[in-house]
Each structure stands twice: as C-alpha cells, then as structure tokens.
Amino acid sequence: MSRDRNFDDLAELFAGRIYSGSKGRIRLALLERDLLEVMPDLLQPARGLQVLDAGGGVGQFSQRLALAGHQVCLCDHSERMLAAAKQASAKAGTSTNMRFVHAAIQDLDTSSMSYDLVLCHAVLEWTQEPQVVIEQLLRLLRPGGVLSLMFFNLHSTVFRSLIRGYLDKALQGDFKGSGQGLTPVNPLEPQWVLELLQRRDVSVFIKSGIRVFHDYMHKDVRDRRNESDIMELEMRYSRLEPYRSMGRYYHIVAGKSVET
Structure with missing residues (x-):
C-alpha cells in the first residue's frame, strides 16, 4: 500500500485549482503541443493506442485521447478523484474507451499489460520515492x-520562495510542502529526472517549461492582459533557456527504444 499523498480530502479543490482558468488552459495546450510533435497522429480518430494515465486525476487530458479512439486506462490513488473521472468520462461520452483502476502507480501489475503511451502529469512531486x-x-x-512526464519544478519553487520573502525556507534548504494542502511534498530538479532517464537508456525528445512566466505575474497585471498573448509567449519561451528551467512545471517527452 502506497504512503503517497492522495486527494480524497481535497478532490474538488484540487480539480478546480488545476483545470479552471488560464493556468489549466496553458498547461493543457503545452502538453498537447509537445506530444503532437512526437506523435503527430495522436488526436486522429481510430489509431487505437493503449494509453495509461498514471495518477490521472479527473482525466482532463486522457479524455481527449479516448475521444480520438484510443483505449485509456486511468489509475488513481484517490477514490474521490477516480469517481470524478468516471463522472466526467460519462458526461463526455468516453466511457467505452476508458477503464478506471483504483491503485497507486507502484501497485499496478506490470506482467499482464504494457502501453504505447504512458502519461504521468503532476504526480511525481506528491510521491515519497519518485525514482x-x-x-x-x-x-x-x-x-x-x-x-x-510533467512534474513540479524545484527551481521555480526556490525562486518563488525567494521573491516572496520566504527566506527561512531558502536558508534551511527545505522547499517541501507539508502534505496537508496543495503545495507538493517533493518538487523535483529537472536535471535529476533527465539523468535518471539517461541511465535507463531512455531517449528524451522534448523538454519544456510549463508556465515559465504566467505564475510570476501579479494577478492584477495578468488579468489586464490578453490571455492569447500570454499563451503565445508561454509557447515561445517554454523551450528557451533560462526560461524553460523556471517553469512552474517541467515537461519531458521521452521514448523507450524498440530493443529495450
């Protein structure tokens, strides 16, 4: 049984914070852009891939894949999040292409099933042992x-702590959340993840920062600006250093070789 955080107690708040407003729209747009560059036919109907949405929450992204005809298995550690995903799937008309599993990622059976595409978005930072x-x-x-793979970026966490005056955190080098709210318990350094993938002979195709400046803008300023302009600039700077490394999240699209 996993000791990792689930969101039975915060399911509605979590889903609302993530997927409502410009934060969620930028996140989904960049995820889609990155994946379509590697898999151009991903949203074309009837290609029929086997997809795992690991820790998929309410399934906002994987529902689109199910609508395109792919077979999606969505697993989540939270019963309430899984119930919300089932409800959303029924509303979207994707139930026939989606299977729901109440389990932690670590507990999934690797002997009987494998997948063409594995999604793991905003999950690693909530786990005790991301490796x-x-x-x-x-x-x-x-x-x-x-x-x-998309995960909460440690560099962004450090920078936000500094500019907000949370200097005690910086002096102590402790940027982990308490696990009681929506601050992740284990933000990750992108280079650590990239080096781990390299050691496992996994090829990295794309590296992008997600929300490289949006979350640093003052809300009053952000609300006065055109969201389409913000989106365009987020797209433009998402792969350009040093902005990429300052994204609130970091997205990696990688591939496993046929010989593995």
Whole structure:
C-alpha cells in the first residue's frame, strides 16, 4: 500500500485549482503541443493506442485521447478523484474507451499489460520515492512507446520562495510542502529526472517549461492582459533557456527504444 499523498480530502479543490482558468488552459495546450510533435497522429480518430494515465486525476487530458479512439486506462490513488473521472468520462461520452483502476502507480501489475503511451502529469512531486515511480512507469511502457512526464519544478519553487520573502525556507534548504494542502511534498530538479532517464537508456525528445512566466505575474497585471498573448509567449519561451528551467512545471517527452 502506497504512503503517497492522495486527494480524497481535497478532490474538488484540487480539480478546480488545476483545470479552471488560464493556468489549466496553458498547461493543457503545452502538453498537447509537445506530444503532437512526437506523435503527430495522436488526436486522429481510430489509431487505437493503449494509453495509461498514471495518477490521472479527473482525466482532463486522457479524455481527449479516448475521444480520438484510443483505449485509456486511468489509475488513481484517490477514490474521490477516480469517481470524478468516471463522472466526467460519462458526461463526455468516453466511457467505452476508458477503464478506471483504483491503485497507486507502484501497485499496478506490470506482467499482464504494457502501453504505447504512458502519461504521468503532476504526480511525481506528491510521491515519497519518485525514482521508484519512474522505474515502474518504464516497466509499463512498451518498447518503442512514449512517456510523458510533467512534474513540479524545484527551481521555480526556490525562486518563488525567494521573491516572496520566504527566506527561512531558502536558508534551511527545505522547499517541501507539508502534505496537508496543495503545495507538493517533493518538487523535483529537472536535471535529476533527465539523468535518471539517461541511465535507463531512455531517449528524451522534448523538454519544456510549463508556465515559465504566467505564475510570476501579479494577478492584477495578468488579468489586464490578453490571455492569447500570454499563451503565445508561454509557447515561445517554454523551450528557451533560462526560461524553460523556471517553469512552474517541467515537461519531458521521452521514448523507450524498440530493443529495450
């Protein structure tokens, strides 16, 4: 049984914070852009991939894949999040293409099923042992398959603490959340994840920062600006250093070689 955080107590708040407003729209747009560059036919109907949405929450992204005809398995550690995902799937008309599993990623059976595409978005930062989770995801990925990893970026966490005056955190070098709210318990350094993938002979195709400046803008300023302009600039700077490394989240699209 996993000791990792689930969101039974915060399911509605969590889903609302993530997917409502410009934050969610930017996040989903960049995830889609990155994946379509690697898999151009991903949203074309009837391609029929096997997709795992690991820690998928309410399934905002994977529902689009189910609508395109892919077979999606969504697993989540939270019963309430899973119930919300089932409800959203029924409303979207994707139930026939989606299967729901109440389980932590670490507990999924790797002997009977593997996937062409594995999504793991905003999950690693809530786990106690992210390396164990990444290695499990790789076991679930078929040779030649694609892995989409998005995680809370430690560099952004440090910078926001500094500019907001949370200097005690910086002096102590402790940027972990308490686990009681929506601050992740284990923000990750992108280079650590990239080096882990390299050691596992996984090819990295795309590296992007997600919300490289949006979350640093003062709300009053942000609300006065055109969201389409913000979106365009987020797209423009998402892969340009040093902005990429300052994204609130970091997105990696990687592939497992056929010989693996």
